[in-house]
Amino acid sequence: MHNDIIITSQSPWMALAIMIPLLAAVLSFIGGRRTGPLFTLAAMVGVLVSVSWIAVQVWTQGPQSEAVGGWAAPLGRELYADGLSVLMLLMTAIVGSFITGYALQYFAHCEASLTSLSFREPSDVSKEQAIEAVPSLPHAVLSSEHSIVPVQEEKQHIEREGIQKNHKLVHNSHLFWPLWLLLWSGLNALFLSSDLFNLYIILTLIILAAVSLISLKGRAIALQASMRYLLVALFATSIYLLGLALLYGAVGTLDIKSLALELEANPTTLIAIVLIVIGLLIKTALFPFHFWLPATYAAASAPVSALLSALVLKGTFYILLRLGFEVFPIEWFPTLGQLLGLLGAIAILWGSWQAWQQEHLNRLIAYSIIAQVGYFFLLFPLASNMIDAPPWGLMAWKGGILLALSHALAISAMFMASGNLLLRLGTDRLDHLRGLGQRYPITFLTLAIAGMSIIGLPPSGGFLGNWLLLNAAYESGQWWWAGIIVIGIFLAIAYIGKIFTPVFDKPIAQSVVFEKTPVLLPLSMTWLPLLLAFIALVLGLVATSPLTLLEIGSPFTEI
Amino acid sequence: MTKVVFYSLVAVGLFTIGFYTLLVEAHLLRKIMALNIMFTSLFLLLIAIAARYPQAIDPLPHAFVLIGILIAVSATALALTLARRIYQETGQTDLSEKQETGIS
Numbered sequence: 001m002h003n004d005i006i007i008t009s010q011s012p013w014m015a016l017a018i019m020i021p022l023l024a025a026v027l028s029f030i031g032g033r034r035t036g037p038l039f040t041l042a043a044m045v046g047v048l049v050s051v052s053w054i055a056v057q058v059w060t061q062g063p064q065s066e067a068v069g070g071w072a073a074p075l076g077r078e079l080y081a082d083g084l085s086v087l088m089l090l091m092t093a094i095v096g097s098f099i100t101g102y103a104l105q106y107f108a109h110c111e112a113s114l115t116s117l118s119f120r121e122p123s124d125v126s127k128e129q130a131i132e133a134v135p136s137l138p139h140a141v142l143s144s145e146h147s148i149v150p151v152q153e154e155k156q157h158i159e160r161e162g163i164q165k166n167h168k169l170v171h172n173s174h175l176f177w178p179l180w181l182l183l184w185s186g187l188n189a190l191f192l193s194s195d196l197f198n199l200y201i202i203l204t205l206i207i208l209a210a211v212s213l214i215s216l217k218g219r220a221i222a223l224q225a226s227m228r229y230l231l232v233a234l235f236a237t238s239i240y241l242l243g244l245a246l247l248y249g250a251v252g253t254l255d256i257k258s259l260a261l262e263l264e265a266n267p268t269t270l271i272a273i274v275l276i277v278i279g280l281l282i283k284t285a286l287f288p289f290h291f292w293l294p295a296t297y298a299a300a301s302a303p304v305s306a307l308l309s310a311l312v313l314k315g316t317f318y319i320l321l322r323l324g325f326e327v328f329p330i331e332w333f334p335t336l337g338q339l340l341g342l343l344g345a346i347a348i349l350w351g352s353w354q355a356w357q358q359e360h361l362n363r364l365i366a367y368s369i370i371a372q373v374g375y376f377f378l379l380f381p382l383a384s385n386m387i388d389a390p391p392w393g394l395m396a397w398k399g400g401i402l403l404a405l406s407h408a409l410a411i412s413a414m415f416m417a418s419g420n421l422l423l424r425l426g427t428d429r430l431d432h433l434r435g436l437g438q439r440y441p442i443t444f445l446t447l448a449i450a451g452m453s454i455i456g457l458p459p460s461g462g463f464l465g466n467w468l469l470l471n472a473a474y475e476s477g478q479w480w481w482a483g484i485i486v487i488g489i490f491l492a493i494a495y496i497g498k499i500f501t502p503v504f505d506k507p508i509a510q511s512v513v514f515e516k517t518p519v520l521l522p523l524s525m526t527w528l529p530l531l532l533a534f535i536a537l538v539l540g541l542v543a544t545s546p547l548t549l550l551e552i553g554s555p556f557t558e559i
Numbered sequence: 560m561t562k563v564v565f566y567s568l569v570a571v572g573l574f575t576i577g578f579y580t581l582l583v584e585a586h587l588l589r590k591i592m593a594l595n596i597m598f599t600s601l602f603l604l605l606i607a608i609a610a611r612y613p614q615a616i617d618p619l620p621h622a623f624v625l626i627g628i629l630i631a632v633s634a635t636a637l638a639l640t641l642a643r644r645i646y647q648e649t650g651q652t653d654l655s656e657k658q659e660t661g662i663s
Contacts (some may be wrong), residue, residue, distance in 0.1 A: 197623055204630045208637055220648040227641045228654055234634055238597045249608040
């Protein structure tokens with residue numbers, strides 16, 4: 001952003017990328033129960049077109065800025081796009097489109113299985129009574145051998161409960177669309193914004209939409225999770241705003257470009273920056289501030305967990321990248337970078353360890369996110385030495401961002417696959433997955449491919465990201481970060497492997513006759529996550545163009 | 560300048576009180592009130608900063624406060640709604656987990 005020539009764009013595509021979903025959100029909210037999917041699909045097309053247009057413009061002409069309503073920077077709010085923001089916008093558009101498609105089928109399926117359940121009710125009751133009358137001898141034998149597998153009646157109970165628990169979600173499902181569109185609009189605005197106070201407004205918009213999305217499930221556990229998330233997030237943004245107020249008092253502007261030129265290192269700005277960083281770290285769930293994440297993500301419904309983990313987390317990470325490399329005074333940066341890297345390293349170890357200990361699939365994925373967020377932050381110490389601009393700076397910068405991108409693809413695929421299992425089985429306990437590998441081959445294949453990217457096996461995007469970070473660590477002589485990355489990879493193999501240990505176990509007669517709703521999952525619900533996981537897998541092969549895109553307007557290019 | 564410093568210190572004090580209450584109190588209504596105290600303290604700080612030059616008032620922080628009030632109102636509304644729904648579902652006014660563990 002520093003010395004590049006920024007082209008002032010005359011066409012309103014950036015504003016459109018924000019306004020289209022916002023308008024569609026309002027319309028679908030007014031439009032009633034059935035119009036949500038329609039407006040979402042229309043907005044999806046609009047966003048895809050405008051984001052691709054911005055991408056082409058940035059690709060061919062370099063960083064762009066757009067003055068909203070003709071008001072330029074000091075007074076007005078400018079939108080700004082460079083390679084990093086374009087990649088983030090594209091990530092949001094791609095993952096968002098997949099989740100939109102998945103959510104369409106997800107809610108339809110929940111509704112269908114609920115209807116089928118209410119038809120089935122009487123016969124089920126009689127069957128249950130019959131089972132109760134006969135002493136369940138074979139079950140008792142089996143359960144003594146594998147005490148963790150529940151007996152048949154219990155399974156039916158779990159499964160029925162699982163479907164009934166969704167009835168509030170079905171009731172609320174029409175609200176998913178306006179909220180998701182609001183969230184989408186907020187994310188696009190976040191990636192295009194170049195003003196810190198604007199970012200505060202946008203962060204709050206994202207929080208309000210995300211909290212409402214989590215609470216859609218309507219059950220006590222989801223409501224409590226969303227309340228906890230709301231409290232933590234509002235606390236985080238108020239710390240951020242406190243930092244902004246101090247910064248404004250010291251410098252007199254909150255525009256990122258002006259701040260980059262005018263910010264001086266003195267005690268007031270130091271306090272302001274520390275507050276801003278802490279506020280953003282809480283929202284990004286880096287190690288000591290990760291406490292809110294697992295319960296929140298495990299309690300939300302599958303499309304919502306996918307959205308939150310893939311996109312919302314990356315939003316604050318993006319702000320940290322922008323501030324860290326473009327605004328903060330360069331003389332503090334090595335210290336700040338090492339600190340963030342240290343927290344990231346602890347996050348990798350702690351998150352992986354916690355993930356490995358989980359008994360539930362959703363919670364395992366949620367803890368793995370904490371570990372993965374740690375990886376992104378290794379970018380900071382490795383790219384921090386910007387004064388003599390070593391070549392590994394750019395390498396680490398690319399590696400960290402590529403990790404974030406492929407994580408978004410892989411983790412949303414994992415949450416969707418896990419959501420499929422939860423819908424079919426009514427449980428996501430890992431030991432209940434015993435021997436189900438043959439029953440749900442595509443879903444487990446999705447988990448495996450996405451897991452490969454999370455671990456960082458070639459040719460996935462995760463592999464290339466890790467590789468770039470390792471190289472940067474090696475060339476900069478900071479070998480300890482390389483050690484952390486390698487340990488993290490082994491820990492990831494352990495916890496991803498834990499999902500599959502029971503799956504390919506010998507199937508137990510009991511679990512094969514697992515009774516499910518007569519309504520089968522629609523094909524697209526299993527194929528969409530698989531496709532997404534597959535994109536994460538091949539990202540490592542096609543990463544040249546995104547990586548070149550990252551150089552456009554990056555803090556390393558002008559040197 | 561002393562006036563500005565005084566109000567800024569009051570704002571920081573209020574923020575600390577809000578923060579402390581948010582951490583210590585379990586009752587959701589009190590947590591929401593604590594957040595509102597924190598928001599208000601930030602508005603006070605911004606207003607104080609707006610008056611940092613003796614010759615003229617800086618209008619931009621006033622605009623921030625106006626937007627901040629909007630945000631605080633809508634966030635509070637959502638928080639209150641959620642608190643009410645939690646009370647309806649569980650009969651509790653705090654976030655302690657007494658039921659529904661295990662299957663999510």
